[in-house]
Amino acid sequence: MDFAFDAADEEFRARAREWLEARLGAGGAFSDLRGAKVPEDAERRRAWERELGAGGWIGLGWPDDSLTRQVVWFEEYARAQAPDPLGIVGEQLLAPTLLAHGTAEQRERYLPGIASGGTIWCQGYSEPDAGSDLAGVRTSAVPAEDGSGDWLVSGQKTWTSLSQWADWCFVLARTEPGSQRHAGLSLLLLPMDQPGPNGARIEVRPIRQLNGVSEFSEVFFDQARAVDVLGAVGDGWRIAMTLLSFERGAGMLGRQIGYARELDAVLRAAALTGADRDPVLREALTRQWADLQVMRANALRTLGTAEPATAAVAKLVWANWHQRLGELAVQVQGLPGAFAGGRAHQVDGYPLTSAQHTLLFSRADTIYGGSDQIQRNIIAERVLGLPRG
Template sequence: MDFAFDAADEEFRTRARQWLAERLGPGGAFADLRGVKAPEDADRRRAWERELGAGGWIGLGWPEDSLTRQVVWFEEYARAGAPDPLGIVGEQLLAPTLRLHGTPAQCERYLPGIADGTVIWCQGYSEPEAGSDLASVRTTAERAPDGAGWLVSGQKTWTSLSQWADWCFVLARTEPGSKRHAGLSLLLLPMDQEPGRIEVRPIRQLDGVSEFSEVFFDRARAVDVLGAVGEGWRVAMTLLSFERGAGMLGRQIGYQRELDAVLRAAANSGADRDPVLREALTRQWAELWVMRANALRTLGQAEPGTAAVAKLVWGNWHQRLGELALHVQGLPGAFVTGAAHTPDAYPLTPAQHTLLFSRADTIYGGSDQIQRNIIAERVLSLPRQPISE
């Protein structure tokens, strides 16, 4: 199969690479954000979002640009060491879902703010007892007495970027007494509400950074429903299907950068002379290229098992890389000598950060167990496991 990009794609690649280099390279206005992973400096990160919006780099797939052009942008973005974008939830999850399930008025209201980088969104899905089993959500919503929207009450957790978000889309139960997938709706609500309606409690991670939070809603007002009332499960599943699209190829460029750093460390420490370790590193390199080939082969496919297989593979691959990142350094790799993200964070090296962060790769976005269930039930048509009520 031919995975080559055409001449127009390569011209676009040159333009994207130049634009990124001018801003993130030496002397660039955003050079301080190069390689930054944790979104600790909200003002700088918001300024970067607005810069992306002004350059027309947000929303490349809405809908005039080709899928290959999206891939090119994600690859060059990762290759440039650009910061993880604050607007990723709005751009890559909500926006394409709006275009499929939203009304023209909703698209006109919400898409411009995402496209120009001025409005940041977060996702209210997981709950303390409804993580991978998302259909067990207990957050409820009732129609406001004045008829203007819905009043949402409940708790969400692992809500990425919620400390900085302007809006949140919340999966809530709008039909009293409903169970599982029935009676759910996807509601859109502003995070800036009167005191006491929404409380955001950042969760401190192992590395001292807080990229996600617990969010408590106490009759917080949602102003819109995305899709029909009661059909939130179908809309929510559409949204999740966008989680592992063209952006996955950009993620793999980032993985290549991390692998290259591990290979350099192995050469510097002499660990690459160990035949067992050398075999493990070679396997990581080969598997990365297999993942890329598979991502290109399945790009744009809507088969239910495609995303599950990809998530299952790269989550475990990245965890093994995190372990190798320290292994190749030997004892010095265990010492804390890096730079801290914030004054309260641990001063981790990049290798230590990779190890700690990768522990979550097989949990967030659907645990390995859930991915295997999806593959078994939706692809292999094996009997469903009974769910106890």
């Protein structure tokens, strides 16, 4: 696409930058959240979501703002080292799907809470035996017998990001008994607070990651009550695929600003330790820089494209790039890179450096959001036309 920022976009950029600096800069009301990744203080992060909502910064693409304006906001948000938003699942995944497939009543019911920053959503997709192979989900739902039109959901989801802080969850469940694979699935909407009647229960068990944090969880549903269906009953696979196509849109360009900052830190460390004088390491660092430029150009070229294969290519590129960066971040430190010494991150009292934190976190990049193997299958089948299996 012909992508360029015009004068109005740059005016918008200045306004966004000023707003973020006033709140996250020195003396700002949210300066303590600058650079925050894990929502350890959930109430502070919820307050930040509400601040974003009050400022009108949530839902810039619903649906009238230009793609360039969305890109500007994500870039400035990343440059300001603003905290990873708690509301990202609702804003960037559910809301566009509601606009595409929801009823007028559903949009009126759910969008205001997301836009205000007051309602946090999580995504109930992956299961222990159906991670990247999403069509294998076994979580089931049956109609409630009280005539309410609700559904009773039972099963287990895993790798459910932000679920311990979420107010609502959209769940891919099997609503047609005996159905298999893509058939008989529905996308159900349910509140997470359910110590409700008739034994309805949702249990959230945080999963501890290699870097010591727990930003996602296992979620167990026991006759949990879903109060809405997004799209038609049985059409959940198509709705779910639409939702996933929104996962790698304009926000990916903001992610790359963060990647550029991480790469700059590695380059500075290499210069400090003398690692940049090693021709092998210097070549690897140069390639990492060049690949980041290609990643950005490809993201701009495909912006607004909903084709799953395009998203698969992007996922393969950035996941592997970030893993290589994590390895380089520790490698350029030399022997000290293997020892404790950081203050920003602690795992059982062991102080991790930022480089060590990046290395450990990036191990998951090629798994979550669809593993590398699944992305290659999508490309093989939908672009190259190769046979399944």
